[in-house]
Amino acid sequence: MRAIQITEFGGPEVLVPTDLPDPVASGTALLLDVDRAGVNYADTHQAENSYLAAASLPLVPGAEVVGRLADGRRVVSLLAGGGGYAQKALVEPALSFDVPDGVDDTTALAMVVQGASAWLLLRRSAPLAAGESVVVHAAAGGVGSLAVQLAKAWGAGRVIATASSEEKRKLALSLGADVAVDSRAPDMTAALREANGGKRVDIVLDMTGGRVTDQSLAALAPFGRLAFYGMASREQPTPVRPASLLSHSTTVAGMWLAHAFLLPGDVLRPAIAELFGMVLDGRLRAVPGGEYALSEARLAHEALRSRNTVGKLILDPSR
Structure with missing residues (x-):
């Protein structure tokens, strides 16, 4: 072969x-x-x-x-x-x-890793409550493009997408994001707060690393959550100090899809079934x-x- x-x-x-x-x-x-x-x-x-x-x-x-x-x-x-x-x-x-019939190869592949990752991020790592604001970094990418749609479908009050080009930001908006921010903004903390009407944000989904992670963490509201699932910049963020989390009542979670295999029960099968169902009824697209x-x-x-x-x-x- x-x-x-x-x-x-x-x-x-x-x-x-x-x-x-x-x-x-x-x-x-x-x-x-x-x-x-x-x-x-x-x-x-x-x-x-x-x-x-x-x-x-x-x-x-x-x-x-x-x-x-x-x-x-x-x-x-x-x-x-x-x-x-x-x-x-x-x-x-x-x-x-x-x-299922009606799900093409590209969509099937998108759901099994990237869709499952987005599902776990919003259901397990940083559980979304109705009305909360959600920041999706790299919103035009594989996980990000699905996370934007899931956050909107699951009741987010405001979905804030970040992307590096005008074309990518337009794509994120077409997928349901309420506002799109240039990921190259020199002060991501200020950019995210401005995009959220001057308020701090509730959830950040981050696969970038480096200063983006640092500045996103600084943008979290009390009881806000940052879910970290990749480091595309290949730059380490600043180590998080527990005292800092305490002083702001914030949470930082990591998510690696491989660990879903270790959870009791078959977590991924109902997750992927739900994702396929949303594809078939038109609420989600790859x-x-x-x-x-x-x-x-x-x-x-x-x-x-x-x-x-x-x-x-x-x-x-x-x-």
């Missing part, structure tokens, strides 16, 4: 197309013919071995695939150990979800961010790292 294999860590240049033996199903694993593979920002960290979970070489990256099993079922699957950038992948039934041939995986990573992309990026293993 054709696949992308990493034999040394680094930037997009380490994503090398190659021929590998087909994976062999064993135990509970099932063999999936991959129709499309999802590309996530976390994949760029995995390629350089800067992700939360250390990687080992050689490595076929990719955490999500959609395709068909031998019995003809169309499923979208999470891959705990990678292997998605390939024409075939081994999937576990516990991490595979039937895709934003296509571009389809690349499998052989162009390097270009997809370059696009992600440039931070000029929107929505969901996918690979076509047939090319």
Whole structure:
């Protein structure tokens, strides 16, 4: 089969197309013919071995695939150990979800990682109460574009989107954001308060890091929550002091999707079912961010790292 294999860590240049033996199903694993593979920002960290979970070489990256099993079922699957950038992948039934008719491949892939992340952020990490203000950084991205829609659908009083270009800010507004802020604003604290009518904000969803995290934390209202789920800037924020949280009655939460597998019960299955239901009734849509041939995986990573992309990026293993 054709696949992308990493034999040394680094930037997009380490994503090398190659021929590998087909994976062999064993135990509970099932063999999936991959129709499309999802590309996530976390994949760029995995390629350089800067992700939360250390990687080992050689490595076929990719955490999500959609395709068909031998019995003809169309499923979208999470891959705990990678292997998605390939024409075939081994999937576990516990991490595979039937895709309803009417849900296309791009949407299915968007829901299983980025949609589930947005769901967990707003349901678990920083639970949204009706009428609260929600800041969504990187609002045109994969998680952000879905979080804007979910926050609005679930009763947010004001959704404040941040994005780096006029085009991205217009997209966020079209998805339901009430106001869009330039993510390059020199004083994000002031920009967020101004966008919220001069008031501090209740919830911030942040995957940027660095000064954006620091200044967003300073913009929180008493009992406000900041949910941190990525560090696209690759810049560490200032360490948070517990005394500072106490003095402002604020909460900082981290969220890594992998930990959802450790929760009691099957948390992700009803979450993804709810997301698919919202897609089918028109309350939620994935934003296509571009389809690349499998052989162009390097270009997809370059696009992600440039931070000029929107929505969901996918690979076509047939090319």
